[in-house]
Amino acid sequence: MVENITKIKERILQIADLKKVSKEFFLESINQSYSNYKGKSKNSNPSTDVLVEISSKYPDININWLLTGEGEMIKNDFNTNISIVSEPLTITRRTRDKKYSNQEIPLYDFEASAGLKGLFNTDTPRKILDTIRIPNLPKCDGAISVTGDSMYPLLKSGDIILYRETDIQSIFYGEMYLISVQLNEWEEYITVKYVQRSEIGEDYVKLVSQNHHHQPKDIPINNITALALIKASIRINTMM
Numbered sequence: 001m002v003e004n005i006t007k008i009k010e011r012i013l014q015i016a017d018l019k020k021v022s023k024e025f026f027l028e029s030i031n032q033s034y035s036n037y038k039g040k041s042k043n044s045n046p047s048t049d050v051l052v053e054i055s056s057k058y059p060d061i062n063i064n065w066l067l068t069g070e071g072e073m074i075k076n077d078f079n080t081n082i083s084i085v086s087e088p089l090t091i092t093r094r095t096r097d098k099k100y101s102n103q104e105i106p107l108y109d110f111e112a113s114a115g116l117k118g119l120f121n122t123d124t125p126r127k128i129l130d131t132i133r134i135p136n137l138p139k140c141d142g143a144i145s146v147t148g149d150s151m152y153p154l155l156k157s158g159d160i161i162l163y164r165e166t167d168i169q170s171i172f173y174g175e176m177y178l179i180s181v182q183l184n185e186w187e188e189y190i191t192v193k194y195v196q197r198s199e200i201g202e203d204y205v206k207l208v209s210q211n212h213h214h215q216p217k218d219i220p221i222n223n224i225t226a227l228a229l230i231k232a233s234i235r236i237n238t239m240m
Contacts, residue, residue, distance in 0.1 A: 171205075
């Protein structure tokens with residue numbers, strides 16, 4: 001039997017605690033507003049679409065537990081070590097990185113650069129569109145605008161990401177990275193993805209999108225030519 005609506009919504013919010021992300025981030029990832037989960041609004045009926053989103057994006061969650069409160073929160077046969085969920089390092093997330101209150105981060109014109117390797121190469125001329133200053137932000141090397149919908153709704157086309165250059169030996173699996181993959185002698189694939197361990201073997205990593213319409217892809221580590229950890233993201237909601 002399905003429990004009352006308030007209890008169901010309370011359990012929905014418990015998923016955010018399990019994933020160690022903010023409730024606002026979790027609800028945004030399933031296309032929900034936090035305002036519908038507090039006050040009188042928490043008594044409204046969660047739609048079927050919510051359950052579909054949770055089942056799709058958080059496949060380890062036991063939907064029977066969500067609806068009835070019975071059983072375990074996590075499916076017994078699910079490997080939680082390969083969860084596709086991870087909150088990005090945004091300007092509001094706590095971090096142990098040293099804060100830099102006065103740093104000015106260059107916003108580069110990525111279209112004018114010679115790929116990601118060219119952007120990271122300090123000996124190559126780079127066109128700076130502007131600079132960004134955010135108080136108490138961890139050290140960043142640069143910022144660019146992103147295109148595409150593979151990380152939607154977390155990132156939308158036109159959002160700005162701020163990054164810190166790194167290498168594959170220093171990777172934190174499950175975090176979001178700006179990454180360049182050499183497909184062949186002439187073609188470079190540049191994307192923003194979660195980077196996870198691959199089930200194929202240690203010579204591969206798995207690239208995972210936030211948008212469930214994009215399938216995960218395993219790639220050889222040796223094909224990665226440039227890598228940067230996403231430290232923050234900026235979204236402009238109006239042009240006026």
